[in-house]
Structure formats: C-alpha cells, structure tokens
Amino acid sequence: MAWQQASIDTDSRVAEALADALMEAGALSAAIEDAWAGTEQEEPIFGEPGEPVDKLWQKSRILALFADDADVGALIALAALAAGAPTPAFTLETVEEQDWVRLTQSQFDPIRISDRLWITPTWHEAPNPQAVNLQLDPGLAFGTGSHPTTRLCLQWLDAHIQGGETVFDYGCGSGILAIAALKLGAASAVGVDIDPQAVKSSRDNAAQNGVVAEFFLPDDAPAIQADVVLANILANPLRLLGELLAGHVKPGGKIVLSGILADQAAELSGIYSAWFDMDPPVFDEGWTRLTGTRRATV
Numbered sequence: 001m002a003w004q005q006a007s008i009d010t011d012s013r014v015a016e017a018l019a020d021a022l023m024e025a026g027a028l029s030a031a032i033e034d035a036w037a038g039t040e041q042e043e044p045i046f047g048e049p050g051e052p053v054d055k056l057w058q059k060s061r062i063l064a065l066f067a068d069d070a071d072v073g074a075l076i077a078l079a080a081l082a083a084g085a086p087t088p089a090f091t092l093e094t095v096e097e098q099d100w101v102r103l104t105q106s107q108f109d110p111i112r113i114s115d116r117l118w119i120t121p122t123w124h125e126a127p128n129p130q131a132v133n134l135q136l137d138p139g140l141a142f143g144t145g146s147h148p149t150t151r152l153c154l155q156w157l158d159a160h161i162q163g164g165e166t167v168f169d170y171g172c173g174s175g176i177l178a179i180a181a182l183k184l185g186a187a188s189a190v191g192v193d194i195d196p197q198a199v200k201s202s203r204d205n206a207a208q209n210g211v212v213a214e215f216f217l218p219d220d221a222p223a224i225q226a227d228v229v230l231a232n233i234l235a236n237p238l239r240l241l242g243e244l245l246a247g248h249v250k251p252g253g254k255i256v257l258s259g260i261l262a263d264q265a266a267e268l269s270g271i272y273s274a275w276f277d278m279d280p281p282v283f284d285e286g287w288t289r290l291t292g293t294r295r296a297t298v
Ligand SMILES: C[S@@+](CC[C@H](N)C(=O)[O-])C[C@H]1O[C@@H](n2cnc3c(N)ncnc32)[C@H](O)[C@@H]1O
Pocket: 141, 142, 143, 144, 145, 149, 150, 153, 170, 171, 172, 173, 174, 175, 176, 177, 192, 193, 194, 195, 198, 218, 232, 233, 234, 237, 259
C-alpha cells in the first residue's frame, strides 16, 4: 500500500489552523515542522517538559498524509478556505508502506558478552545455541546488555559464577544481571528497584527465560545476605548506599559496583574500602567496574 504526502510551506501564524483543517478535510495525519529544518537557518524551539511552547518558527512546513486515491489539491483548497488562509502551493510525493516492526527489530542484534554468554532478542535465532543465551527485548526498563555498565557486570558474572551462589541485584532494571546469574548457575537471585516498572519488567523477563527469581521495591526487599551483591546504579546513589549494600554481603562475599565514571572510581573505591578489600578498577568506554571482598565484621 502507498500514500500521498503533501509538503505545504505556509505562514507560521496559520499553520496550526491549516493543519487542523487538513485533518477535518480527510488527511490521515498532519505534522508541522520548521520549513528550514536541516538548513543553516534551522531554528530550534525549546520548551519546558509539559509546558506549551509559545514561539513559532518563522516559516512552517506541514507534512500531510492522504490516501492514495484522494484528490489532494481539492482537499488542501477546502482546508485553506476553512482556515481562512490563501490556498497554498504544495509538492506531492508517494510514500511506500514500510514494515516498521521489522525495521525497528533489525536495529537490535544479539550481543556477545563472551563465548559462552549471549543476550539475544526474542525474534532472533541464537548465534550459538550451545551458549548460555538470555532472551531479552528492549523494553521500558534499563538493561539490554548493550551499555558498558551492564556489560562490565555481565563479564564479571561470566568469569566468577561457578554454581550455587546466592545473588542480590540492587537496581535490577530489566533484571538482566539476576537472570544472567541464574542462567550461569547461581542457586538463587533477588532483585530490587525503586521503579515499579523495572520490578514488573524483571519478573516478566525472568519468566521469559524460564528462571525463578524474586524482584521487589526497596521497602519490600528481604533482609538477606548474599554471596554476590551487584549494584549498577550511578555514583551518587552508590555513595549513599555503601552501608546498606555492605549489610547484604556475607563475610567473604563479593560486591560488584558499576555505573561509575572513570574519574569517580578512586573516590568510590575509598568509600567502599570501609567494608571491603577492594580490587583494582576495570574500565570500559569511560565507565568503571569496582569489585571487592567483604571483610568479616569484628
Ligand atoms: C543503570 S540501571 C541498571 C539496570 C541493570 N541492573 C543493568 O545492569 O543493566 C539502574 C537501575 O537502578 C535503579 N535505581 C536507581 N536508584 C536506585 C535506588 N536508590 N535503589 C534501588 N534502585 C535504584 C533504577 O531505577 C534503574 O532501573
């Protein structure tokens, strides 16, 4: 199927009325943009989120979509009359139907963490069916495996989970770290996030991957001590959460921190050395992973 797209340059003062009138006249959509978009005269117009923008471009362009058999010239003339504007000139082009779902999906390929650990969208064949494959689609919560902060944690899990560990994932997002730990052999995993949508996504993703993990909002989290605690949050919350996170790590257990910029690593390592013997930092694209071993409390 194809559509006709009319491009109408018009005085900004009548653009909105004309776009409304085009919709009334039978356009399938009508969007207003800067007539000089993409040129040196392009004029960015910014507004506060949720606030109406009271400024208009000097000259506006309306892109209006019509059915392939519509008499576009007659409909534009009718709309201009209704909007009290002179009949504008326009150009017309044919727009072919696209498979938007396929186009979007093609932008997400499987992600190789290591030879044995892959993150694969559900619509893809696993590149290595023998590997540990997490099925994860881009969604409303952070954590598809493509971001360096997540990748640093996944690489640590891949290298250190030997089987039977208990894991606590603080700031679980999509649940990717808890789910990966379980698929790599951990005995149990619990995740926590302040965002209810992340808690829901994590539960859905665990079910999708056939693993049993529990996810909570912080106030509902169980008072557990785990062999491994991961927290891929940002430096600021990590500065405040040291004591709480340390309380969730068994003596001799491991902490894995991510979401830290390279120039914040020394300061964060200093904070966590109050409870942990810290390892040297590991860097990836300007981000840092910090790890440490919980000292026995005296
Ligand atoms: C960068 S994402 C990490 C998601 C996932 N764990 C990963 O590694 O990709 C950080 C997550 O931490 C959550 N978060 C931020 N501050 C938090 C806090 N104080 N307590 C619990 N969760 C928090 C956010 O809602 C977000 O989902």
